[in-house]
Amino acid sequence: MDGEIERLRRRERELEDRVARLEAQLGDGLRRPESGQRTSAASADLLFTAAEKTRMPQIITDPNLPDNPIVFANRAFQNLCGYDVAEVIGRNCRFLQGPGTDPADVAKVRDAVAARRDVVVEILNYHRDGTPFRNELYVSPVFDPDGHLRYFFASQLDITRFRTTEGVLAESEARYRALFDAVDSGFCIIEMRFDAEDRAVDYRFVEVNPAFAAQTGLRDAAGRWASELVPNLERSWFDTHGEVARTGQPVRFESGSSTMGRWYDVHALRVGQPEQHRVAILFNDITDRRRLEDHLEATAQERTDERDMLWRASRDLFVICGLDGRYRKANAAWTGTLGWDVADVVGARFDAFVHPDDLVVATRAFERVVGGGALDDIDVRFRTREGDYRWISWNAISRGDHFYAAGRDITERRTLEEQLRQSQKLEAVGQLTGGVAHDFNNLLTVIKSSTDLLKRPDLAAERRLRYVGAISDTVDRAAKLTGQLLAFARRQALRPEAFAADRAVAALADMVGTLTGARIRVELDLPDGERRDLNVNADPSQFDAALVNLVVNARDAMDGEGHLRIGLRRAGRIPAVRAHPPQRGDYVAVSVSDTGAGIAPDNLERIFEPFFTTKVVGQGTGLGLSQVFGFAKQSGGEIIVESEVGKGTTFTLYLPRVIAVGAAGPVAEPEALADGHGTCVLVVEDNLDVGAFAQQALSELGYSTVWATDAQKALAEIERIPFRFEVVFSDVMMPGMNGVELAGEIRRRRPDLPVVLTSGYSDVLAAEGTHGFALLRKPYSVADLSRVLRRAVQDARVRRS
Numbered sequence: 001m002d003g004e005i006e007r008l009r010r011r012e013r014e015l016e017d018r019v020a021r022l023e024a025q026l027g028d029g030l031r032r033p034e035s036g037q038r039t040s041a042a043s044a045d046l047l048f049t050a051a052e053k054t055r056m057p058q059i060i061t062d063p064n065l066p067d068n069p070i071v072f073a074n075r076a077f078q079n080l081c082g083y084d085v086a087e088v089i090g091r092n093c094r095f096l097q098g099p100g101t102d103p104a105d106v107a108k109v110r111d112a113v114a115a116r117r118d119v120v121v122e123i124l125n126y127h128r129d130g131t132p133f134r135n136e137l138y139v140s141p142v143f144d145p146d147g148h149l150r151y152f153f154a155s156q157l158d159i160t161r162f163r164t165t166e167g168v169l170a171e172s173e174a175r176y177r178a179l180f181d182a183v184d185s186g187f188c189i190i191e192m193r194f195d196a197e198d199r200a201v202d203y204r205f206v207e208v209n210p211a212f213a214a215q216t217g218l219r220d221a222a223g224r225w226a227s228e229l230v231p232n233l234e235r236s237w238f239d240t241h242g243e244v245a246r247t248g249q250p251v252r253f254e255s256g257s258s259t260m261g262r263w264y265d266v267h268a269l270r271v272g273q274p275e276q277h278r279v280a281i282l283f284n285d286i287t288d289r290r291r292l293e294d295h296l297e298a299t300a301q302e303r304t305d306e307r308d309m310l311w312r313a314s315r316d317l318f319v320i321c322g323l324d325g326r327y328r329k330a331n332a333a334w335t336g337t338l339g340w341d342v343a344d345v346v347g348a349r350f351d352a353f354v355h356p357d358d359l360v361v362a363t364r365a366f367e368r369v370v371g372g373g374a375l376d377d378i379d380v381r382f383r384t385r386e387g388d389y390r391w392i393s394w395n396a397i398s399r400g401d402h403f404y405a406a407g408r409d410i411t412e413r414r415t416l417e418e419q420l421r422q423s424q425k426l427e428a429v430g431q432l433t434g435g436v437a438h439d440f441n442n443l444l445t446v447i448k449s450s451t452d453l454l455k456r457p458d459l460a461a462e463r464r465l466r467y468v469g470a471i472s473d474t475v476d477r478a479a480k481l482t483g484q485l486l487a488f489a490r491r492q493a494l495r496p497e498a499f500a501a502d503r504a505v506a507a508l509a510d511m512v513g514t515l516t517g518a519r520i521r522v523e524l525d526l527p528d529g530e531r532r533d534l535n536v537n538a539d540p541s542q543f544d545a546a547l548v549n550l551v552v553n554a555r556d557a558m559d560g561e562g563h564l565r566i567g568l569r570r571a572g573r574i575p576a577v578r579a580h581p582p583q584r585g586d587y588v589a590v591s592v593s594d595t596g597a598g599i600a601p602d603n604l605e606r607i608f609e610p611f612f613t614t615k616v617v618g619q620g621t622g623l624g625l626s627q628v629f630g631f632a633k634q635s636g637g638e639i640i641v642e643s644e645v646g647k648g649t650t651f652t653l654y655l656p657r658v659i660a661v662g663a664a665g666p667v668a669e670p671e672a673l674a675d676g677h678g679t680c681v682l683v684v685e686d687n688l689d690v691g692a693f694a695q696q697a698l699s700e701l702g703y704s705t706v707w708a709t710d711a712q713k714a715l716a717e718i719e720r721i722p723f724r725f726e727v728v729f730s731d732v733m734m735p736g737m738n739g740v741e742l743a744g745e746i747r748r749r750r751p752d753l754p755v756v757l758t759s760g761y762s763d764v765l766a767a768e769g770t771h772g773f774a775l776l777r778k779p780y781s782v783a784d785l786s787r788v789l790r791r792a793v794q795d796a797r798v799r800r801s
Contacts, residue, residue: 068152121136133158134160136157139152139154200238261287328346365380375396379410501543501655502568508544509524534568537656562595563594574640639653681728681729682706682728726754730743730756
């Protein structure tokens with residue numbers, strides 16, 4: 001590009017010299033032939049022929065015609081302008097001009113034509129398509145042999161490309177200079193000096209930008225040598241820049257100068273001809289950044305040292321475990337705590353040392369961490385090298401393709417906690433025993449006194465009935481007391497069925513008003529939109545009893561005056577309570593709120609203990625809340641209490657929600673048996689007193705009985721005389737085969753033989769239920785015994801018919 005520009009400039013100078021010579025020859029611009037001389041221009045044909053043959057755009061105008069029109073245009077001109085010859089002939093040259101044409105340039109041409117002299121002018125013309133071009137125009141007059149002006153001869157030269165190139169170069173130079181001056185980075189061009197051994201010994205600053213001084217602190221550097229500006233500059237700078245100047249390989253590096261007290265980020269590359277040994281350098285002062293990095297590096301190293309020290313010195317177990325479940329790294333605490341060498345741990349699976357009973361917990365915890373969740377205080381047992389197990393509490397957090405975990409030995413703590421629980425259990429058992437003994441002694445006192453009085457001779461019939469009634473009432477109270485104890489212990493045999501909790505609460509509303517009295521305002525909150533969805537599967541009678549207990553407890557807390565609210569709603573979770581985490585699910589929540597005195601914080605954890613009460617003697621047994629607690633737990637739910645002293649208390653009973661089912665119809669009273677019916681009953685009872693009483697009572701009712709003291713004897717009696725018995729009446733708690741197992745075996749052998757079970761307490765019934773067999777709870781009355789047997793016999797006959 002530079003060579004082409006130079007050629008055009010030479011051509012321009014040659015043309016200017018030529019014009020000057022012509023002007024000198026012409027003098028006033030008119031060339032007149034000498035006497036008897038004919039010029040080459042005398043022949044018009046020769047002029048047009050020459051103009052047509054040249055490659056330079058040419059036109060000829062005739063000043064003797066109006067407006068000096070074009071009378072000839074060669075092919076080169078047509079190609080330059082884009083016009084056909086027919087569009088050009090007869091028009092003045094001004095049609096090539098446009099809005100960008102300088103009037104001063106037009107005036108130069110007009111003045112030369114008027115003076116009939118040569119002119120050279122650079123003018124802006126336009127192509128046929130409207131695009132502009134720079135036209136160097138040469139105009140000369142042509143005279144005939146007689147000296148008369150015959151034509152104007154005009155040559156064209158498109159110099160747009162050259163002018164554009166020059167402009168671009170100038171613009172580029174301007175941009176470079178502006179960037180050079182404005183950039184914040186230091187920039188310089190240096191010229192290397194080498195010694196006889198071709199070793200770089202110094203360099204001179206050829207050019208520097210304004211930021212150079214700010215980046216280096218060196219003033220007036222241009223034209224001066226580095227050894228002059230920075231004496232004792234490190235040798236590495238000369239070697240690096242000299243290598244760039246020799247090889248032409250650019251480099252990017254960071255280096256410091258102790259002499260200058262600075263660090264630089266440097267980018268160096270060779271410029272110009274190789275023999276000039278010039279290098280362009282762009283650099284930035286990074287001293288502050290390097291100091292910060294050094295500080296951060298030192299801090300990171302310090303923290304790494306602290307972490308490594310903690311890793312080695314900690315008594316907690318540390319591991320890094322991959323998401324594939326294998327340990328990648330372990331600390332020495334594994335040896336001190338469990339006896340395993342680090343080599344035994346690294347590479348092992350996360351569950352390799354876990355107690356078999358804790359594998360499920362460990363696996364779930366691992367899956368939680370792999371899923372991105374955090375792990376908090378998960379306690380599992382780990383095997384020691386000696387084969388024992390120790391409790392380890394783990395915390396973990398995931399990071400990328402691995403997670404970090406820390407485990408603390410809590411064996412001693414767990415042992416102490418277990419000892420504390422055992423102590424608390426013993427204390428509760430002692431309290432329970434004392435409470436049961438106290439209440440039962442009161443009941444036995446009534447029974448004993450009544451029986452003593454019944455033994456007196458000549459006792460009036462009225463008093464005899466009163467004492468017998470007292471005994472019967474006391475037995476009912478004793479049965480209620482044992483029922484409450486069984487409910488708390490979750491050992492009662494529930495009779496669960498699906499029912500609408502809202503209807504049950506509404507049915508109790510009238511009785512609640514009676515229990516609380518007129519001075520307590522009762523509010524019932526049953527959401528209409530959810531009524532058909534508030535179904536639970538529980539023992540309805542126990543549900544009613546639990547609700548009554550909560551209402552009575554609220555009434556007593558308000559001292560008979562206040563506001564009682566019973567609410568019902570659906571709940572998606574049970575909050576965390578008594579060291580249990582929150583439980584998600586579908587529940588029906590029944591809440592009983594009062595505006596009473598509230599419960600002291602010290603008593604909140606004890607209110608569900610049996611016989612614990614803050615009431616005065618005679619106002620409660622301390623078993624009401626215990627019964628509610630046991631019923632909730634045995635029904636798969638929970639009871640939660642919230643209280644604030646002086647403001648009131650809210651008890652919330654959570655029971656699992658179920659889908660509504662059709663309600664069962666009322667149970668019909670069985671038909672009475674005819675006198676002397678002689679229905680044969682197989683009585684199975686291991687207690688001699690109870691067995692004898694049952695046999696005697698059944699005889700009084702007209703039944704014939706056979707008594708077996710255990711299940712095996714009962715099966716033998718059934719096999720000995722088939723179809724002898726119409727019903728079997730069996731206790732549940734017996735040595736060997738229990739009553740439920742016996743009933744199942746009878747059902748297998750004799751599906752048509754009904755079985756009625758009886759029990760005052762059975763962990764089998766509490767855990768498994770009655771398996772569909774009828775149940776008569778102890779203590780039972782003779783009327784209840786007769787009723788349940790009659791119903792069993794009646795149902796069996798209906799099935800056979």
